[in-house]
Amino acid sequence: MDLQLKDKTAFISGSTAGIGFATAKRLATEGATVIINGRTQQSVDQAVAELQKTGNSNVSGIVADFSKVDDINRLLSELPDIDILVNNTGIFEPKAFAEIPDEDWFRFFDINVMSGVRLSRHLFPKMIAKNWGRIIFISSESGIMIPDEMIHYGMTKSAQLAVSSGLAQLTKGTNVTVNSILPGPTKSRGVGQFLEDLSKTDNKPVAEVEADFFKNMRPTSLIQRFASVDEIANTIAYYVSPLASATNGAAIRVEGGLVRSIV
Numbered sequence: 093m094d095l096q097l098k099d100k101t102a103f104i105s106g107s108t109a110g111i112g113f114a115t116a117k118r119l120a121t122e123g124a125t126v127i128i129n130g131r132t133q134q135s136v137d138q139a140v141a142e143l144q145k146t147g148n149s150n151v152s153g154i155v156a157d158f159s160k161v162d163d164i165n166r167l168l169s170e171l172p173d174i175d176i177l178v179n180n181t182g183i184f185e186p187k188a189f190a191e192i193p194d195e196d197w198f199r200f201f202d203i204n205v206m207s208g209v210r211l212s213r214h215l216f217p218k219m220i221a222k223n224w225g226r227i228i229f230i231s232s233e234s235g236i237m238i239p240d241e242m243i244h245y246g247m248t249k250s251a252q253l254a255v256s257s258g259l260a261q262l263t264k265g266t267n268v269t270v271n272s273i274l275p276g277p278t279k280s281r282g283v284g285q286f287l288e289d290l291s292k293t294d295n296k297p298v299a300e301v302e303a304d305f306f307k308n309m310r311p312t313s314l315i316q317r318f319a320s321v322d323e324i325a326n327t328i329a330y331y332v333s334p335l336a337s338a339t340n341g342a343a344i345r346v347e348g349g350l351v352r353s354i355v
Contacts, residue, residue, distance in 0.1 A: 095333040098123035102332065103174045103215075105129045105158065105207060106181035108139040110280035111230060114325035115178055116151075117143055122329065124176070125150040129167070131157045158207040159199070168214045176332045177215050179208030180230045182248070184282065186241045197244050204248035209255060216259065216268075225268040226332040229256040233276045233347035241309075253343055260341030269340040271331055276347025277310060279318035314349025 102119050106112045108130035120126045120143050128143070128151070130136040136153035143151045156167035158181045182204045187196070208229050219225025234242075235249030253272050260270040277283070287305075291298045306316045327346045330336055345351060 093335075095122045095329060095335060097176075097329075097333055100175040100332075101125040101127070101173060102176035102178065103127045103129070103171060103211075104178040104180055105211060107178075108135040108153075110282065111275065111278060111321045111324050111328075112178070112180040113139055113143075114321035115180065115328045117146060118322070118325040118329040119176070119332070120144075120146045120148040120151055122333075123148060126152075127171070127174075128153040129156055129181070131155065158203050164207070164210055168210070171214070173218065174215050175219075175224065176226045176228075177211055178228045178230065178328060178332065179211060179252075181207040182230065184242060184245045186286075187244070189240075189243050192244050197247075200244045200248050201251070204245070205251045205255065208252060212255075212259060212270075216262075219268045220263070220266055223267050226336075227256075227259065227268075227270040228328060228332060229253075229270075229272045230328075231256070231272040231274050231343070233274050233345065233350050235272075235274065236343075236351055236353075256343070257341055263340060267337065269331075269337070271339060271341065272343045273324065273328055273331065274343055274345045274347055274351075275319060275324045276313065276345075276350045277305070277318050278321060278324055280321055283318065310350055312350050312352055313347075317348070319346065319348060 102124050104112050104116050107116045107128040116126050116128050128139055133155050136155050140151050140153045154167050154170055156163040212227055229252045231252040232249040234246040235253050238246035256270055256272040263270060287298050287301050290301045306313050324346055
């Protein structure tokens with residue numbers, strides 16, 4: 093299927109690894125001009141080199157740390173005209189509620205939520221002016237089913253759903269869409285490390301740790317496994333394409349059936 097992305101320019105925040113990188117690779121493969129982002133020049137250079145192996149030379153990167161406002165402002169000044177924005181930057185950390193200090197609540201909100209707010213605030217008016225654009229917020233099933241082991245993370249994912257839904261209301265009658273993608277447990281680089289750490293701590297094989305995770309912590313999952321980053325990226329690629337023009341203001345679930353509500 094041709095996703096009709098060859099004349100589109102995409103920016104994906106937090107895209108040197110994980111879902112962001114997989115999305116960049118999928119869009120590059122489709123022929124889009126792709127701009128990635130990471131916190132260090134080395135990580136960006138390595139990711140760009142890897143992405144150019146798709147045969148698409150229209151791949152570049154901008155270094156910016158979304159915990160630093162000066163970095164964000166510089167990034168905004170360097171961005172060219174963007175057709176597709178994927179707000180992917182985010183952090184997570186399992187921590188008991190009573191042990192989460194105020195600083196962590198604010199840090200999680202600033203990185204996970206305000207990164208997308210700042211990028212969208214800059215790019216959304218330009219998309220409206222040219223009457224075409226796609227904005228995607230990478231939320232999570234944790235925004236609906238708040239995980240008790242990281243409530244602060246779940247809070248930010250709920251907030252992203254609110255921002256995405258509200259922003260979509262401002263697109264009425266245009267060819268701009270704003271949607272959220274809700275991945276479930278996904279084997280990104282950070283999650284892979286999390287599983288390896290648990291494996292060492294519990295002295296169990298990684299496969300057993302993964303099985304225990306779904307049995308005890310995510311028992312409602314229908315697929316009973318972590319999704320791959322490519323599975324999430326394939327979904328994102330469709331919804332940023334012209335083919336998905338009738339989907340707007342939606343929270344699109346890619347969570348393996350973990351959420352049991354019908355809508």
